[in-house]
Amino acid sequence: MTRKELKISYSEYESMEELSAEDRTLAQAAVDATAVSYAPYSKFNVGAAVLMSDGRTFTGANQENAAYPSGLCAERTAMFYAHAHAEGAYIRKIAVAACRDGELCASPATPCGDCRQVMAEFQTESGKPMEVLLVGAGRIWKFERVESLLPFIFDSLQ
Ligand code: THU
Secondary structure: OOOOOOOOOOOOEOOOOOOOOOHHHHHEEEEHHHHHOOOOOOOOOOEEEEEEEEOEEEEOEOOOOOOHHHHHHHHHHHHHHHHHOOOOOEEEEEEEEEEEOOEOOOOOOOHHHHHHHHHHHHHHHOOOEEEEEOOOOOEEEEEOOHOOOOOOOOOOOE
């Protein structure tokens, strides 16, 4: 038996001002997208913004439903729309932000397992790393590729 260890590294920024201009613009687009969240049940307004390899940006927000499982997270709303309109481009980066009562949450919102799996699939499809930027008011986390959030990615039957 051999014990193995996994190391995950990511960058933490104190504020949006510390980000590159490209990341700051994407982070702000995710924050702005929280305004079109439909979250009457959780009152947790999440926005996501996707930067495509051809420079286009697509946004999405969580959309809830009285039949709870029918709702969809911000990340998948944005990624599925982007993928449906990709026209040969791929997703380079995704930024996520969450608000409560109109205030950006202090801690970054971390994507659910289903959203991580969808990120993983689109990253595998493109063959290029997808960066993930999780935006909080108090700190911002940047992951260089999806494996940092979802180790041992399942991508096909062996
Ligand atoms: N939600 C997202 O949209 N993204 C996340 O990363 C976490 C959770 C949504 C789903 C639901 O509408 C609400 O937040 C509460 O879970």
